[in-house]
Amino acid sequence: MIVVLAGGVGAARFLRGAVRVVPPEEITVIGNTGDDIDIYGVHVSPDLDIVTYMLGGVFDEQRGFGLIGDSHVAMDQLAALSEEIWFALGDRDLEVCRVRTAWLTAGVTPSESAARIAARFDVRVRLLPMTDDRVHTVIETDDGPLHFQEYWVKHRAAVAATAVRLHGVEDARPAPGVLDAIADADVVLLAPSNPVVSIGTILQITGIRDALRATRAPVVAVSPIVGGRVVRGMADKLLPVTGAEVSARGVAGLYADFLDGFVIDEADEHLAHAIEELGITVEVTQTMMHTPEDAAALAKRTIDLAERLRA
């Protein structure tokens, strides 16, 4: 069994590659729910849905969220009737959220809800939210706190962040199956997602970081930073808030207490030695995922590294 800690688009692309090299039934995804937001009267769970839509073959790569070919009658009408729209959802995407909201309101757990939605899209990996408790990432700025989505989508990460915190984390526990999956895994992978607000959020849930330290499975991450520049969404954003350097080395430092292997891009080969000094085995490869084939090759290199580290 392969466990993958996952954020949004970067993780989803990586997973699309992974299911080409291992059977999807052998993959458990632990997804970030810190980006979740209640808006338009529905509960949006962007990272879980991005993974679901990508693996379901219906992700809108052009827009970077939502369902391909979706219409946008609802947002147009809302804009005509009401306020400015800063968080767009396609019509079909909105209904996915409405169905989720109805289930949650009826007492269905987020885990069960995520599984049901994944099943509707014929996704065969096991998709677990990191927690069934309500948490959300808050970005502190000089103008006050912002919900992560306000910071990320509304302000396009253009206001200065002074701190990042996970609201509700004190009372949050890992979703059922999360700790067992990590403990029983053959391999644990960290997808190339934002190390602060995607992977970093998952790591904040009580018990998950300890489970990564304790598992006998090798833990291997794929660097979300290539050459210190913005290459995969905004994976480089918010790293400075943690005091970490915006580089593969900076990310490796955040994971050093549990990480066994790190896959970095050829552009960062010069950092390999510094990362290995942290006691982490480094694999250097081409990490850009322009096509599903690129993603499959990257997933294979990553899994191969983990297998070597198990041996």
Added chain:
Amino acid sequence: MIVVLAGGVGAARFLRGAVRVVPPEEITVIGNTGDDIDIYGVHVSPDLDIVTYMLGGVFDEQRGFGLIGDSHVAMDQLAALSEEIWFALGDRDLEVCRVRTAWLTAGVTPSESAARIAARFDVRVRLLPMTDDRVHTVIETDDGPLHFQEYWVKHRAAVAATAVRLHGVEDARPAPGVLDAIADADVVLLAPSNPVVSIGTILQITGIRDALRATRAPVVAVSPIVGGRVVRGMADKLLPVTGAEVSARGVAGLYADFLDGFVIDEADEHLAHAIEELGITVEVTQTMMHTPEDAAALAKRTIDLAERLRA
């Protein structure tokens, strides 16, 4: 000032005629909210919206509800993802309901919300809900109670109703302006709406029936029943539950304590004498509203009768 007590489609058609014969600014509509339902996470207020859409010139006459030319992506997606859809809402219509819901959640009153929505559709009559309190009509059946919409839309009024009651009526008060509008009116009209669940519901709100009895304005109704048959939606349904005869005479009997004039169809001319025995002045005319011109002619005859009764 003309006050019109109004249900759904029949009332909306009548009002579309009325605004052709008097300036819309001189009309106050008191609308039924007993048909309101919370579904899909939004608050639907069908009768108020039917009036708004009809007067806004965007009512879907073909379907008998909603906005003309609306799309139905949301319901299709919901059906694909989830359960059977028995209460259809078009995409744009759904967003009207979402905006309303957001306002109500934020503490905006139903009255203010109705006024804002009407303004968005350039409706110039004053549209008041009968109450700002939450009420809904419950139809008792041998299989237990049904929300009015379940009875009406899901079961198409095909299950036997044993009683009709307005849930929440004990705590409901007329919306601001309702009693004043009736007291200060020059003319009060009852649109040709269902006498049990549209007009009858409005009459159940504490103080409204008394205000109709007390107002110096003549009160004139248009019969929703023509020849005892189903002619305007299902206006004849549920009358038997009240013990009233399914006829213009039966309806007149329900209003007799406050009604001054009654407009009945030529098909019911033979009932005129029996209705006049109730102390009600009867006007006989063609009451079917196939076109806006028909509706305008009916509105004019109705208002003219009221003016004669004032003199």
